[in-house]
Every structure is written in structure tokens, then in C-alpha cells.
Amino acid sequence: MTMQKLCDRLRKAYATNALRFYQAEIRFDHYRLRHGLKLAMLVLLAAMLSCVFAMPFLQRVTGGYFSKEESLATLKTLLGGTGTALIGAATIAFSLVVFAMQINVERMPHGLFKQLSSDRKLLGSFLGSFLTALVVAGTSLIPDGSWAIPAIVTAIWGIAAIGLLFLYAYRRALQLINPIEQLAIMSKVVRRDLRRWNRLADKAALLLEEAQQPSIVDDDTEIHFNAPKAHFYEVNAHWTKSAGQAIHYAISYAKRFAEQGDYEVTDHAFERIMLINATYCAAKNGTFVGTIPFFEMSGTTDGFINASLEQLRQTMQAALAKGDERLAEGTLRAMGGLYGVYLKIEYPGRDRSKYHALLASGYMGSAVESVIPHNMPDLMMEGIRLMGRASRLALDHTRPTEIVSVVQKIATLSYVGVLRANHQPVTLTAFEQLAEVTYDLLAKGKHDIRFPIRKLRSAVTDAAKLFLETPDTSPGSMHHNTLGPYFSSTSISSVRGRLTSLVNQLLKAPADNARAGEIIRNIETWADQLYEPQKELLLLAVQKRSSFTFDAVTWAVGISELLNALSNAPACSQYLKEKLRKHAIWLVSTLSWLPDDNDSVNFAEAYSLTENLFEAASDGYRRDCLEFYESCKALLIAWAKKGGRHETGWGILETSVEGLAALAIGEGTPEAATALKTRFRQMLVSEGAPPAEVRARAAAHLARSANQLRHLDALRSIDRTLAQQDHFAVRALLLEMADILAVEPPAHQRPNNGEPE
Incomplete structure (x- = not known):
């Protein structure tokens, strides 16, 4: 074994052991945090038992040493002096601790200062x-030497206990001057008080023998109003x-520490507001009153909830006035948190309208809207994300109609990108949030979602149309990048991308799901009715010569393919x-509304409209959607006619013929080719058919194409499909189509040189 290999093994062994030691340390820390108090009590109990059992042994060791008067007197003097010193030390130490604590908390609100200054744990220590x-000190009063060892052990334990109490008091004082701990203590006390009132209210209701305890129930179960509890x-x-x-107090902390730049305390203060509101809603469960359309219900307004939201609104105004973006962001998150808390409120009756959650969403929407004059795009973006998250959360707790107002507000806020370029x-x-809300509404929505879907679609369309009025940039398209989160066909997070994943899952679901x-x-x-806004956006994109045309075309084709695929789900x-x-069919047919002027046709074909129509037809035939397939073929023939009128340079006529030929051959029947030739002849003799020179050029191209060898890795899908088909059948049909194109044009297209026919 070489030295290099030995060094590598040693380094590997060292790294392995270091990781194992680190893992063991983490596990020990977790165990200590969970069971630290139990472990300390066990150690203390073991030490005390050891001392008790060791006393006879210690007495035998000392023998009769403390039976002498001089030794006993010395011990008494020592114990008395030690006790006296400890009394003085305790008094001085706690005077300093309490004084230092009061100096550090003197600027807090009076009520909280009074509460923390009389902390029971600190005074108890x-x-x-x-x-x-x-x-x-009392151990110095022992009567004789037989009490010496117990007195010494007691004094030692007393000194140790006083040291631990000093340490605990020091740590408790540090907690009391820590603003985060102050908020935690305040929240704990208040929440305990609210729970106490809840228990008292429940007992009062039981005494009246009319209590009807509310609970979380199914959608078809009615929740009863707890009148005795409400009366209490x-x-x-x-x-x-x-x-x-x-x-x-929490709002006061948030503002004060935001001025000092300590936003950790600010965020913690807002968290405590949410926790207190959650405890309040739990305590008042069963006594909330909802709304009934066209009727005014007494008890609907809740003073505590209104006060919480109003104080957050005032905090938002103060933050914007000072230009404090971090404080404003924390305030928006607090409003979003309260929205989630209020969504869990259950109201009596079958109407589950979340009145207080809607109230919170209104405050949040107004707060985000108030940011517009202050030129804080990052803050607006965070606010819109919070609104979108709130809308998606609402789908788990209430009817889909409850999110309409929030969605419309999100769409309205998107208009700011039209007015200010830096707010794009x-x-x-x-649009990211609108896309996520759309997907969640489809995946989570229950009962009838027609109304929220219609409002959501209208909001998205209006916002997109307004943004398309702005100038598009090149080469990086502003329209494509901005509207892409909703309409993109290349992003997995867009509506189409997420629907594709959902449809694939639905195709695997059994029929009884x-x-x-x-x-x-x-x-x-x-x-x-999705085709209506799609047609408007497509025509506007072409009119504005926007690169969003690519998204509009591919989105219409892609969503149509998803609908066809979903129709085959078990x-x-x-x-x-x-x-x-x-x-x-209606959605893909929106492509037939494209203008037929030269510039519009040329612009639309730049985004591979012919290829998209061919792919849509192929997908429809593969999924056995024959009516859709025939519609796409008709669209392709109509596009060949519309594009063949002009010299665009894209070869629309011949490309369409190749695509139609590939589709006819793919059907595998002679009747398909015959029908294609018949329909194409009818198109060529109809009004507005391609002129003779374009037909001649297309025929020549088809004749050359019929004799070319195609590759499976061709760039165009039409060429790839033709390469996979029988070469002789492709050649024969393309030559026949070339012959059809090459014949003399109809009489109404021939020039008559001014002579009567």
C-alpha cells in the first residue's frame, strides 16, 4: 500500500468519525432539550440519596471529633457566619438584579412594566x-455533636441551592430584559387568561343547561349557536x-424596535399578535355570528378583531410614511397570518361564509394598494404573494366564491406595471399568483366553481390585454416574460405545465375515484367559454406584433391537447x-380568426403556426378524437389558403400540403388521400385561393420534396413524421398534390387584359 492511499484512508476515516461525532452531539442536544429537566432532577435525586446513605459512614469517619465542646463551638460559629453571609449576599444580589432589570425595562408600556417588575419566578427565587x-444559619443551633454531620451536609446543600438560585435569577433577569422574551411572557399570560375565560364560559353554559358545544363538522352538518356562552x-x-x-403592547414593540433596526423583535411581535388572535377565536368558538345576504345580523362585528386589524392598518400607514419597507412587509405578513386565523372560525348555520377572513383580506388588499404611491415594487410583490397564498389557503376552508375579491384585487394591482416601467x-x-390560484381552484375547488372561474378568467384577460398595450422589447420579450407565468407552454410552473402533471395523474385514477x-x-x-378570451388575446398580440403570439398559439394548441387527453380518463x-x-375544438378554432393580411400572416407563421396545427391534428388522431382531428385538418387547409395568398417566404402553402399529406398517409386508407385531394381542389377553386405564381412555386417545391430523403432527427415535426412513413406512399401523394397545385388557375383568377369574357 502506497503512502498516498494510506493518507486517503486516514482522511476518510477521520471524516467518517467526525461526522458520527457530530451526529451524536446533535442527538444529545435534542435529548437534552426534550428531557433536560428530567435528567437534572434524576441527578439531583441521586446525589441527595447518596448523601443520606453516606451519613452513617461519615459519622464513623469523624468519630468523636465534634463531641468536643471546642470543635462543636467552632462548627457552630462557621455555620452561623456562613448563613449570615448568605443572607446578606442574597439581599444584595437580588437588589442589584432587580435594579438592573428595571433600568432595562423602564421604557416599556406601563402595564407590561408593572407585570414584569413583579415577576413571580424572579421574586420566588x-x-x-x-x-x-x-x-x-439555623444549622448553627445544633444541640450536640451527633447533629454535626447532618448540619454540615445541609449547609453544603443550602450553599449549592443558593448558588443555583442566583444563577437562575440572573438568567431570568436576562430573559425579562430581552424584548422577545418579554413578548413571549406577555403572550403566555394573556393566552392563559383567555383560556380561563373560555372555561368559565363553558361552565356557565352548562349551569344554564342550554350549552351546545360547537365542533368541526362536515359540510352537510349545521353548526349551532352557543347562546349561553355568548350571553356570558x-x-x-x-x-x-x-x-x-x-x-x-405588541404593536408598540414592533414600531419601537423597527426604528432601532431590530426587525427580529418586530417580526416576533407580529407573531404574538397572531397567536393571541388564534387563542381568542378558540375561546369564542361557537359564538361568532356570520352574515346573511340582504339581512343585517346583530353581533356580526367583533370589536377585538376590528381593533387588531385597525392597529395593523395604522402600523402600515406609519411604516409607509417613514419609508420603512421592512416594517411594512412585516405588517403585511401579520395581516396574512390573521387571515389564516380567521379562516378557521366556524359560524352557525349552513352558510359558511368567512366574514372576518373577508374583512382581513380587505385590509390586506387596501394595505398593498396603499404602497403604490411610495415606489416600493419589492414590497408590492411580497404583498401580492401574500394575497395569492391567502386565496389558495381559503380553498381549504371555505367556498371558492370567497376568493373572488382577493383575485380581482391581485389583477388590479398588476396594472401598476403598465403605468410604471420599473414595476414590471x-x-x-x-400573474404568477393568478396561475397558482387557477391551478388550486381546479384541483381543490368543490361544488360549483362557475362564478369564481368566470371572474378569475375575466380578471386575467383584462390584466393581460392591458399589459399587451405596452411596448414589447426585443430580443428579451417583456410581454412573453411577464405573461409567461400564466400562458407559457415551456414553463413547468405555468398553468399548462401544472395542468399537464395533473392530467397525467388523472389518467391513472380508477373509474370509481x-x-x-x-x-x-x-x-x-x-x-x-375559454375560447372567447383566448381569441381576444391572440388577435391583440398579433395586432401589436407581440412575441406573446407564440404563447397564445401554443397555449391554445396545448390546452386543447390536454382536454382531449383528459376526455379519455377512466x-x-x-x-x-x-x-x-x-x-x-372551440379553443383550437380560435386560430382561424387570425387576420389574412400579408404582415399578420407573415408574423403568425414566424411562430410556427403550421407546425402547431399539424401537431394538434396528430395528437387528436392519436387520442381517437376524430372530430377534433377533422377540425384541425380544416384549419390547416384554411391556413394554407390564407397563407398561400402572399409571398411570405415561409412556404406556408407547401408546408401545409406536406402536413396534410402526412396526416392522410397516417390514416392508412386510400379514402383519406382521396378526400384530401378533393378538399384541396375545392379550396383552390374557392374565392381568395392562392394565386397561380404561388401555386406554381409550391408545386415545384413539393416535386423536389417528394424525391428527397428525410431524416428522423429533422427539425420540423412534419418532416420527422414523413420520414417515419412509407417513402413510396409519401412520394406518390406529394407528386399528386403538386400536380393539383400546378394546373391552370380558375377563370376568376386569370388576367383578362381588360377584354370581356
């Missing part, structure tokens, strides 16, 4: 050390006083199957 010192809270209106003060990332973030059937129904609802009913295939 002082009392314990003082009493222990008295016990040590109404009579004892002061039961939230301490909680309200705690919210005020805000629009990008908005009820949840799969619900998701398929949601997707069908979303696809219904869990898809026959009714949904027909509807999905119908929606796919």
Missing part, C-alpha cells in the same frame, strides 16, 4: 435563596381587556367527455 440562607361574554364584556392591551416585476408576480371526477368537472367548467363520464372534446 429571591425568597427561596433567602429562606435557604436562614436554614443554613356579553355580560362580562371586559374579558378581552388584557388581550386588547397585549395587542397594543409586480405584474409578473401578479370520486375526487378525480370532481377535478375533471372543474377543468370542464374552466374550459367552457374517471371521466360520457357527458364530460363530450363537453371536453367540444371545448377543445
Whole structure:
């Protein structure tokens, strides 16, 4: 073995042992944190038992030493002096500790200062050390030498206990002057008080024998209003006083430490606000009152919740006025956290409208909107992310209609990227959130989602149309990059990318999977009338010569393919199957609305429209969606006619013919080729057919193409498909199509030189 190999082995062994030691250290730390107190108590108990059992042995060792008066007197003097010194030390030490603590907390709110200055644990440790010192001093009163060893052991334990109490008092004082610990202590006390009131209210309701304890129930079960508990809270209106003060103190901490740049304390203060609100909602469970449309219900407004949201609103205004972006961001997160807390509130009756969560979402939306004049795009982006996260969270707790207002606000906030160029990332973030909400609505939405889907689609379309009015950049397309999170066909996080993964999972679901059937129904609802906004966006993109045209074309084709694939899922009913295939046809047919002028045709073909139509037709035939397949062939023939009118340089006419020939050969029947030739002849004699010179050029190209050898790794999908088919059949059909194109043009296309026919 060479020296190099030996060194390598030693280094490997060292690294292995170091990692094992590190893992053991981590496991020990975890164990110590979980069972440290138990371990310390066991060690202490073992030490005390050892001392008790060792006393006879110690007495035998000392013999009659303490039976002498001089030795006993010396021991008494020592014990008395030690006890006296410990009493003085305890008094002085705790005076210094309490004084230092009060100096550090003197600037906190008065109520919290009073609470922390009279901390029971700190005062208890002082009392314990003082009493222990008295016990040590009392050991000097032993009557004779037989008590010497127990007195010495007691004094030693007393000194050790006083030292530990001093250490505990020191650490407790450090905790009390730590603002994070102060907030934790305050929160703990307030939450304990709220739980106490909850227990009292439950007992009062039981005494009245009318209590109906609410609980988390299924969607079809009605929740009853706990009237006795609500009456108890109404009579004892002061039961939230301490909680309200705690919210005020937490806001005060957040503002004060934000001014000092200590945002860790600020974030912790907002967390405590959320915890207190969660405990409050749990204590008041069963007494919340929801809303009923067109009726005003008494008790709907909750003063504590309103106060919490209002104080956060004021904090947001103060942060924006000072330009404190970090404080404003923390405030927005706190609003989002309260939204999640209020979503868990259960209301009586079958109507599960989350009134207080909607109230919190309104505050959050207004807070994000208030950022616009202050030129803080990063803060707006974070606010929009929080709004999107809140919308997705709401789908787990309430009806989909509850998210409509938040989604519309997100779309409205995206307009800021149109007005300010430096706020374009805000629009990008908005479309990211709209894409995620769309996907979650399809995957999680229950019952009828037509209304939220319609509103969401309208919001997305309006925002996209408005952004398409802005100038597009080159080479990096602003339109493509900004709208891509929703409409992209190349990103796995876009709507199409995530739907592809979802459809693949649904195709594997068994026929009796009820949840799969619900998701398929949601997707069908979303696809219904989807062609209308798609057509508007496609035409606007072509009109503005935007590179978003590529996304619009591929999105229409890609979503149509997904709908066809989903129609073959085992869990898809026959009714949904027909509807999905119908929606796919309508969606891909939006490509027929493209303008027929030279510039528009040339621009659209630059994004491989012919190839996309061919791929859509091939996918439809492969999935046995024959009506969709025939529609795509008709679109391809219409595009050949529309593109063949102009000299675009893209060879639209001959490329379309090659694609149609590949489709006809792929069907494998002579009738398919015959039908293609018949339909193509009809197209050539129709009004607006390609002129003679374009047809002649296309025919010559087809004749050359028929004799070319194609490769399986060709760039175009049409060429790859033709390369996989029978070469003789391809050559024969292409030559026949070339002959059809090469004939004399119809009479209405021949020049008559001004002579009458």
C-alpha cells in the first residue's frame, strides 16, 4: 500500500468519525432539550440519596471529633457566619438584579412594566435563596455533636441551592430584559387568561343547561349557536381587556424596535399578535355570528378583531410614511397570518361564509394598494404573494366564491406595471399568483366553481390585454416574460405545465375515484367559454406584433391537447367527455380568426403556426378524437389558403400540403388521400385561393420534396413524421398534390387584359 492511499484512508476515516461525532452531539442536544429537566432532577435525586446513605459512614469517619465542646463551638460559629453571609449576599444580589432589570425595562408600556417588575419566578427565587440562607444559619443551633454531620451536609446543600438560585435569577433577569422574551411572557399570560375565560364560559353554559358545544363538522352538518356562552361574554364584556392591551403592547414593540433596526423583535411581535388572535377565536368558538345576504345580523362585528386589524392598518400607514419597507412587509405578513386565523372560525348555520377572513383580506388588499404611491415594487410583490397564498389557503376552508375579491384585487394591482416601467416585476408576480390560484381552484375547488372561474378568467384577460398595450422589447420579450407565468407552454410552473402533471395523474385514477371526477368537472367548467378570451388575446398580440403570439398559439394548441387527453380518463363520464372534446375544438378554432393580411400572416407563421396545427391534428388522431382531428385538418387547409395568398417566404402553402399529406398517409386508407385531394381542389377553386405564381412555386417545391430523403432527427415535426412513413406512399401523394397545385388557375383568377369574357 502506497503512502498516498494510506493518507486517503486516514482522511476518510477521520471524516467518517467526525461526522458520527457530530451526529451524536446533535442527538444529545435534542435529548437534552426534550428531557433536560428530567435528567437534572434524576441527578439531583441521586446525589441527595447518596448523601443520606453516606451519613452513617461519615459519622464513623469523624468519630468523636465534634463531641468536643471546642470543635462543636467552632462548627457552630462557621455555620452561623456562613448563613449570615448568605443572607446578606442574597439581599444584595437580588437588589442589584432587580435594579438592573428595571433600568432595562423602564421604557416599556406601563402595564407590561408593572407585570414584569413583579415577576413571580424572579421574586420566588429571591425568597427561596433567602429562606435557604436562614436554614443554613439555623444549622448553627445544633444541640450536640451527633447533629454535626447532618448540619454540615445541609449547609453544603443550602450553599449549592443558593448558588443555583442566583444563577437562575440572573438568567431570568436576562430573559425579562430581552424584548422577545418579554413578548413571549406577555403572550403566555394573556393566552392563559383567555383560556380561563373560555372555561368559565363553558361552565356557565352548562349551569344554564342550554350549552351546545360547537365542533368541526362536515359540510352537510349545521353548526349551532352557543347562546349561553355568548350571553356570558356579553355580560362580562371586559374579558378581552388584557388581550386588547397585549395587542397594543405588541404593536408598540414592533414600531419601537423597527426604528432601532431590530426587525427580529418586530417580526416576533407580529407573531404574538397572531397567536393571541388564534387563542381568542378558540375561546369564542361557537359564538361568532356570520352574515346573511340582504339581512343585517346583530353581533356580526367583533370589536377585538376590528381593533387588531385597525392597529395593523395604522402600523402600515406609519411604516409607509417613514419609508420603512421592512416594517411594512412585516405588517403585511401579520395581516396574512390573521387571515389564516380567521379562516378557521366556524359560524352557525349552513352558510359558511368567512366574514372576518373577508374583512382581513380587505385590509390586506387596501394595505398593498396603499404602497403604490411610495415606489416600493419589492414590497408590492411580497404583498401580492401574500394575497395569492391567502386565496389558495381559503380553498381549504371555505367556498371558492370567497376568493373572488382577493383575485380581482391581485389583477388590479398588476396594472401598476403598465403605468410604471420599473414595476414590471409586480405584474409578473401578479400573474404568477393568478396561475397558482387557477391551478388550486381546479384541483381543490368543490361544488360549483362557475362564478369564481368566470371572474378569475375575466380578471386575467383584462390584466393581460392591458399589459399587451405596452411596448414589447426585443430580443428579451417583456410581454412573453411577464405573461409567461400564466400562458407559457415551456414553463413547468405555468398553468399548462401544472395542468399537464395533473392530467397525467388523472389518467391513472380508477373509474370509481370520486375526487378525480370532481377535478375533471372543474377543468370542464374552466374550459367552457375559454375560447372567447383566448381569441381576444391572440388577435391583440398579433395586432401589436407581440412575441406573446407564440404563447397564445401554443397555449391554445396545448390546452386543447390536454382536454382531449383528459376526455379519455377512466374517471371521466360520457357527458364530460363530450363537453371536453367540444371545448377543445372551440379553443383550437380560435386560430382561424387570425387576420389574412400579408404582415399578420407573415408574423403568425414566424411562430410556427403550421407546425402547431399539424401537431394538434396528430395528437387528436392519436387520442381517437376524430372530430377534433377533422377540425384541425380544416384549419390547416384554411391556413394554407390564407397563407398561400402572399409571398411570405415561409412556404406556408407547401408546408401545409406536406402536413396534410402526412396526416392522410397516417390514416392508412386510400379514402383519406382521396378526400384530401378533393378538399384541396375545392379550396383552390374557392374565392381568395392562392394565386397561380404561388401555386406554381409550391408545386415545384413539393416535386423536389417528394424525391428527397428525410431524416428522423429533422427539425420540423412534419418532416420527422414523413420520414417515419412509407417513402413510396409519401412520394406518390406529394407528386399528386403538386400536380393539383400546378394546373391552370380558375377563370376568376386569370388576367383578362381588360377584354370581356
